[in-house]
Amino acid sequence: MSGIPPICAGQNSAQEIMSPFLSAIAHVKSKASLKIVEYDVCINVIPISLHTETMLESRIFIITAPSGTGKSTINRKLVNNIQNLSFSVSVTTRRQRANEVHGEHYWFIDQDTFKSHIKEQNLAEHAEVLGNFYGTTFEEIERLQSQNLDII
Numbered sequence: 125m126s127g128i129p130p131i132c133a134g135q136n137s138a139q140e141i142m143s144p145f146l147s148a149i150a151h152v153k154s155k156a157s158l159k160i161v162e163y164d165v166c167i168n169v170i171p172i173s174l175h176t177e178t179m180l181e182s183r184i185f186i187i188t189a190p191s192g193t194g195k196s197t198i199n200r201k202l203v204n205n206i207q208n209l210s211f212s213v214s215v216t217t218r219r220q221r222a223n224e225v226h227g228e229h230y231w232f233i234d235q236d237t238f239k240s241h242i243k244e245q246n247l248a249e250h251a252e253v254l255g256n257f258y259g260t261t262f263e264e265i266e267r268l269q270s271q272n273l274d275i276i
Contacts, residue, residue: 183274184265185209199276210273212264215241218256231261 185202187195203211215231217238226232238257241247250259268275 182265182269182272185274185276187276202276206274208273209276210268210271212260212268212275214258214260214264215247216256216258218258 187198189195199211203209213227213229213231215233215238217233217235218230220226220230220232224230224232235257238250238259241259241261242250246261246263247259248262248265250257252258265275
């Protein structure tokens with residue numbers, strides 16, 4: 125995915141689009157505990173188009189980094205500071221934690237349902253991590269696109 129240029133819409137320059145991302149990353153790094161090993165957070169701007177008669181094209185921003193490096197903090201800061209940007213809620217087979225809300229943090233599903241999503245090609249992406257499955261459904265992307273939102 126490296127080498128894909130930022131997607132610019134209307135009058136926005138690449139710098140205007142990326143500036144809030146870089147600011148959020150700097151904020152996370154400045155608040156990091158000394159116990160946390162610093163990792164580079166990779167931001168890829170991936171153009172994905174899912175066109176139907178009722179949908180407009182949206183930009184999809186993908187934040188990737190190792191576990192525990194501040195991706196959720198970056199996502200919250202971005203969604204709170206960028207108009208028309210929404211967080212896509214992934215599906216997962218891992219256990220729901222006490223502080224997590226079904227449909228807000230993740231859609232918690234069983235492995236059979238997840239495997240059905242894979243078989244029926246309902247997932248834009250998916251991965252297995254430590255024996256649990258994670259993925260993004262096309263339904264979630266379409267839901268946000270139908271509201272003309274960019275997606276993180």
